[in-house]
Amino acid sequence: MKHITIYILLAFAVAGCSAENGNKPFMAAAPDYTDTRMWYIAETGAGADVFYILPTCVWDWTDTEGQTCHYADVYNPDHIAAMLPSNELAAGIFGAYANFISPYYRQITLDSWTDEKTVSERFPYAMEDVYRAFDLYMEKMNDGKPFFIAGFSQGAKCVVELVKSLDSDELQRLVAAFVIGYKVAPEDMENGNIRPAQGSSDTGVTICYNSVESPECANPGLSQSELCINPINWRCDSEPATVSDTVTVSADPEHRLLIVKGLDSDRYYNPSLGDLFVKGNYHLLELELYKDALRENVRQRLESFCAEEGPDRSGPVS
Numbered sequence: 001m002k003h004i005t006i007y008i009l010l011a012f013a014v015a016g017c018s019a020e021n022g023n024k025p026f027m028a029a030a031p032d033y034t035d036t037r038m039w040y041i042a043e044t045g046a047g048a049d050v051f052y053i054l055p056t057c058v059w060d061w062t063d064t065e066g067q068t069c070h071y072a073d074v075y076n077p078d079h080i081a082a083m084l085p086s087n088e089l090a091a092g093i094f095g096a097y098a099n100f101i102s103p104y105y106r107q108i109t110l111d112s113w114t115d116e117k118t119v120s121e122r123f124p125y126a127m128e129d130v131y132r133a134f135d136l137y138m139e140k141m142n143d144g145k146p147f148f149i150a151g152f153s154q155g156a157k158c159v160v161e162l163v164k165s166l167d168s169d170e171l172q173r174l175v176a177a178f179v180i181g182y183k184v185a186p187e188d189m190e191n192g193n194i195r196p197a198q199g200s201s202d203t204g205v206t207i208c209y210n211s212v213e214s215p216e217c218a219n220p221g222l223s224q225s226e227l228c229i230n231p232i233n234w235r236c237d238s239e240p241a242t243v244s245d246t247v248t249v250s251a252d253p254e255h256r257l258l259i260v261k262g263l264d265s266d267r268y269y270n271p272s273l274g275d276l277f278v279k280g281n282y283h284l285l286e287l288e289l290y291k292d293a294l295r296e297n298v299r300q301r302l303e304s305f306c307a308e309e310g311p312d313r314s315g316p317v318s
Helices: 001-016 079-093 116-141 154-165 169-175 293-307
Strands: 037-044 049-053 099-103 148-150 174-180 205-209 248-252 256-261
Touching: 001 174, 037 079, 049 079, 049 116, 049 154, 049 205, 079 099, 079 148, 079 293, 116 154, 116 293, 148 293, 169 174, 174 293
Parallel strands: 049 099, 049 148, 148 174, 174 205
Antiparallel strands: 037 099, 248 256
């Protein structure tokens, strides 16, 4: 399969400088994506799908022999339970107008996000699962439908890699990609598959944003991104938009961040994740804060996609 070939090349590149001395790290059994237990699926009967990739949900863990693992175990009920709230939240947003399809994968743990070198060494092995899941989805589940790819945090990093790997037929059916709480680097845009969204209804584009109280609060590993769009007014300039009675958000074109005003930063600060997200970084709110706008935007973009001329671009939204 084409995505596995991409993975093998990436893994060889990593092996040359890996702290694991080129050996594959200790991981639990690989998910069998022919097993329905390896998926969270919410069918709506819609004529389009959302392929959703989970954020980081688990910490390092130790097996019965005392080995520390930096990857989730998809056969561990506790790990699946830790992932469930994220899937339920995302399904309520992205699955209102499309079938919601999310694979469980051996994501790297929260402890892995200490520095970019560690992430770059460990992430390709997690991405292997995502490529395999996406290949099976395309072969057995998509059935020629238009689709979205969406992800948050680590899942958004996976979205960037997936979009870069799409072939021309897949790109033709991509309604939009949501890279939420992660960055799109300059090199990610080199093959032309990632095109920045410019409004609320353009298709075949990538939506990306990171929310902070001020630029100083950004996590450098997740930004600076080449892309940033305001998910409330769908503008890339600094025109503010109202999220609620007291909260506004505006894009910062210089730093390509979303600047959120009106939130109590003390209330949303999590000390256990303080090394990753300082006070004033609203990474953990990236879905919840904009959920109504994101849900409506799936409908908008799908409606626009179906109205466009060309193959596979006709039919009802719901």
